[in-house]
Amino acid sequence: MKITIDAVSDLLKSMDDVLILAHENPDGDAVGSACALCRAMLKLGKNAKVSIERVSNKLSYLLTDVPTGDFDYKYVVAVDTADNNILGVSNTSVTKNSKINLCIDHHFSNVLYAEKTYLDEKAAGACEAIFDILKCMNIEIDKDIAECLYVGISTDTGCFRFGNTTSKTLRTAAELIDLGVNNAKVNRLQFETKSKEYAKLEQMAISSMNTYFSGKCAVLPITYDMFIKSGADDSDTSALASLPRQIEGVLIGVTMKEKVKGTFRISVRTNPPADASAVAGMLGGGGHRLAAGCSFEGSLNDALKAVLKCAESELKEIGEL
Amino acid sequence: MKITIDAVSDLLKSMDDVLILAHENPDGDAVGSACALCRAMLKLGKNAKVSIERVSNKLSYLLTDVPTGDFDYKYVVAVDTADNNILGVSNTSVTKNSKINLCIDHHFSNVLYAEKTYLDEKAAGACEAIFDILKCMNIEIDKDIAECLYVGISTDTGCFRFGNTTSKTLRTAAELIDLGVNNAKVNRLQFETKSKEYAKLEQMAISSMNTYFSGKCAVLPITYDMFIKSGADDSDTSALASLPRQIEGVLIGVTMKEKVKGTFRISVRTNPPADASAVAGMLGGGGHRLAAGCSFEGSLNDALKAVLKCAESELKEIGEL
Numbered sequence: 001m002k003i004t005i006d007a008v009s010d011l012l013k014s015m016d017d018v019l020i021l022a023h024e025n026p027d028g029d030a031v032g033s034a035c036a037l038c039r040a041m042l043k044l045g046k047n048a049k050v051s052i053e054r055v056s057n058k059l060s061y062l063l064t065d066v067p068t069g070d071f072d073y074k075y076v077v078a079v080d081t082a083d084n085n086i087l088g089v090s091n092t093s094v095t096k097n098s099k100i101n102l103c104i105d106h107h108f109s110n111v112l113y114a115e116k117t118y119l120d121e122k123a124a125g126a127c128e129a130i131f132d133i134l135k136c137m138n139i140e141i142d143k144d145i146a147e148c149l150y151v152g153i154s155t156d157t158g159c160f161r162f163g164n165t166t167s168k169t170l171r172t173a174a175e176l177i178d179l180g181v182n183n184a185k186v187n188r189l190q191f192e193t194k195s196k197e198y199a200k201l202e203q204m205a206i207s208s209m210n211t212y213f214s215g216k217c218a219v220l221p222i223t224y225d226m227f228i229k230s231g232a233d234d235s236d237t238s239a240l241a242s243l244p245r246q247i248e249g250v251l252i253g254v255t256m257k258e259k260v261k262g263t264f265r266i267s268v269r270t271n272p273p274a275d276a277s278a279v280a281g282m283l284g285g286g287g288h289r290l291a292a293g294c295s296f297e298g299s300l301n302d303a304l305k306a307v308l309k310c311a312e313s314e315l316k317e318i319g320e321l
Numbered sequence: 322m323k324i325t326i327d328a329v330s331d332l333l334k335s336m337d338d339v340l341i342l343a344h345e346n347p348d349g350d351a352v353g354s355a356c357a358l359c360r361a362m363l364k365l366g367k368n369a370k371v372s373i374e375r376v377s378n379k380l381s382y383l384l385t386d387v388p389t390g391d392f393d394y395k396y397v398v399a400v401d402t403a404d405n406n407i408l409g410v411s412n413t414s415v416t417k418n419s420k421i422n423l424c425i426d427h428h429f430s431n432v433l434y435a436e437k438t439y440l441d442e443k444a445a446g447a448c449e450a451i452f453d454i455l456k457c458m459n460i461e462i463d464k465d466i467a468e469c470l471y472v473g474i475s476t477d478t479g480c481f482r483f484g485n486t487t488s489k490t491l492r493t494a495a496e497l498i499d500l501g502v503n504n505a506k507v508n509r510l511q512f513e514t515k516s517k518e519y520a521k522l523e524q525m526a527i528s529s530m531n532t533y534f535s536g537k538c539a540v541l542p543i544t545y546d547m548f549i550k551s552g553a554d555d556s557d558t559s560a561l562a563s564l565p566r567q568i569e570g571v572l573i574g575v576t577m578k579e580k581v582k583g584t585f586r587i588s589v590r591t592n593p594p595a596d597a598s599a600v601a602g603m604l605g606g607g608g609h610r611l612a613a614g615c616s617f618e619g620s621l622n623d624a625l626k627a628v629l630k631c632a633e634s635e636l637k638e639i640g641e642l
Contacts, residue, residue, distance in 0.1 A: 158480075159479075159480060159481055159482040160480055160481040160482075160491075160494075161480040161481075161508045161512055161513070162505070162508070163505030163508075163509075165504060165505070165508075166498070167494075167495035167496070167498040167499045168495075170481075170491040170492070170494050170495040170498070171491070171492060171495045173481075173488075173491050174488035174489075174491040174492045174495070175488070177487070177488040177491070178488045183486060184483070184484030184486070187482045187483070187484075187486075188484075188592070191482050192482070192563065192566065192567045193567060193569055194567050194568060194569060195568075195569045196532075196536065196568055196569065196570070199530075199567070199568045202527075203527055203528055203530075206523075206524055206527060207524055207528060209520075209524075211517075215517065242513065245513065246513045246514060246515050246520070247515055247516075247517055247520045248514055248515060248516045248517065249517070271509070
């Protein structure tokens with residue numbers, strides 16, 4: 001059941017002993033929204049913990065002083081998670097089919113798996129929705145909460161570059177800066193810093209990018225071998241995900257990341273009218289119209305074949321093939 | 322002489338027959354601020370023209386319906402130009418030593434060459450200053466003016482990523498979106514679109530990047546040969562300029578672009594405490610603390626030697642060597 005912002009505010013005020021979850025392979029918006037919500041609940045004197053799987057180095061500092069792990073919770077709240085089958089539950093007694101009391105999300109593809117769902121499809125990130133909720137709850141947004149929210153909003157918008165950035169998104173970010181976020185520092189860490197190993201990985205990946213279907217689809221493979229050769233162990237390759245789509249004429253840009261041998265994390269980015277969630281959906285994934293993802297088990301060749309088949313189907317669907 | 326925002330507003334209202342200039346190798350902020358100001362003057366019923374040199378493909382549409390070229394002007398206004406020796410005057414009867422009646426700028430290094438200068442050092446771009454001036458003049462900012470200003474602000478901040486982005490910058494951009502700017506479309510063109518040839522140029526340039534002084538300096542050469550081999554004729558390689566600085570440990574990141582054989586346009590980007598304007602200044606250039614530029618005539622080897630000598634000097638200056 002979808003609920004209003006007033007209802008979600010009242011619901012959060014009424015809850016205690018809350019376990020906060022987010023999706024697997026958590027990005028900045030997942031970590032930021034979980035941590036911001038937890039910090040806010042603690043400010044209300046409530047017992048709350050966050051459980052997130054494998055947080056990347058660049059994001060782990062957001063968890064400083066945030067209680068984490070499993071406990072004898074009464075309520076489970078999921079943030080930034082469109083589908084219970086991608087909930088990150090491995091460190092908890094929760095299963096992907098457990099009852100989730102509340103979900104706060106911004107993905108239009110949310111399958112409404114939770115008892116109650118606050119869904120703001122216009123929000124650029126779950127963090128933008130949580131900012132509004134905390135305001136509605138009259139909770140003071142301190143510098144730490146503001147930083148969590150800023151990281152979520154900035155990372156989910158490619159630092160305000162992507163099409164999900166609205167004037168409200170920019171005003172929210174402005175307010176977070178006025179609340180003490182050092183945006184220059186955050187942006188340097190999230191968008192302007194890469195290890196030497198990661199720079200090498202990028203070099204190899206970029207040089208192996210290829211185009212298909214008369215340049216309407218571009219695929220950038222980040223293979224297991226590249227990880228080994230570069231020595232990079234960074235799991236966040238989200239900056240690479242937008243590269244294939246940037247080439248003029250490309251409607252469907254794909255990155256295929258093989259961090260674990262034989263397992264591909266596939267990111268699809270499209271230019272209109274191509275629909276990324278349609279492409280990812282054919283391989284069991286989902287997401288937004290311009291950005292979506294899915295997984296694939298198999299060889300590089302099989303992954304590429306599968307991706308190209310889906311891309312071909314979508315290009316036909318929109319009359320481009 | 323520096324003047325206030327009220328004074329510059331009154332001055333612009335009192336002027337007619339105005340020639341608007343910007344700096345050589347004009348970027349988005351130069352083109353955006355010149356075109357926005359010209360459109361605003363026309364709205365006041367005044368005679369005004371813009372003269373800018375060699376505008377890149379991505380920016381030329383901002384000049385649509387803007388009168389350009391030389392004419393029998395009474396006043397000359399320079400925007401976004403810190404020094405008269407970099408004024409783009411080749412298409413006009415103005416010389417670099419001519420009297421400039423007014424300069425509107427945001428570079429702290431402005432040498433105050435104009436009779437009167439409105440300098441807003443806190444503005445992320447000259448366009449942010451011009452937005453404030455137009456408000457002060459009570460000129461309606463229509464969609465076309467808004468788009469010029471948005472392009473200037475977004476390109477000068479790396480789409481709100483660089484350290485010059487303030488909460489005021491974000492609120493200004495939000496207002497411009499509300500005035501009708503399709504930010505998703507503008508961002509796709511300015512930041513997310515590259516020709517196949519340019520993508521190839523990038524590939525070659527990135528793979529030839531090297532680090533020096535224990536990884537504290539990184540240099541990315543974009544040579545004449547790379548332009549020839551890739552077939553790219555895009556003169557805007559500003560996206561590459563931020564790459565060397567992104568590698569962890571790099572304090573001074575340099576790109577050396579040889580669009581014309583033997584002539585290097587050098588961009589310096591630094592991480593604090595390294596000072597980009599100090600590095601560029603040693604080669605006769607200038608700019609901001611974190612972003613600056615200069616030119617060099619000679620071979621690739623000589624350019625590299627000169628750059629490394631300046632970088633070494635700055636690294637010693639800040640105690641890093």
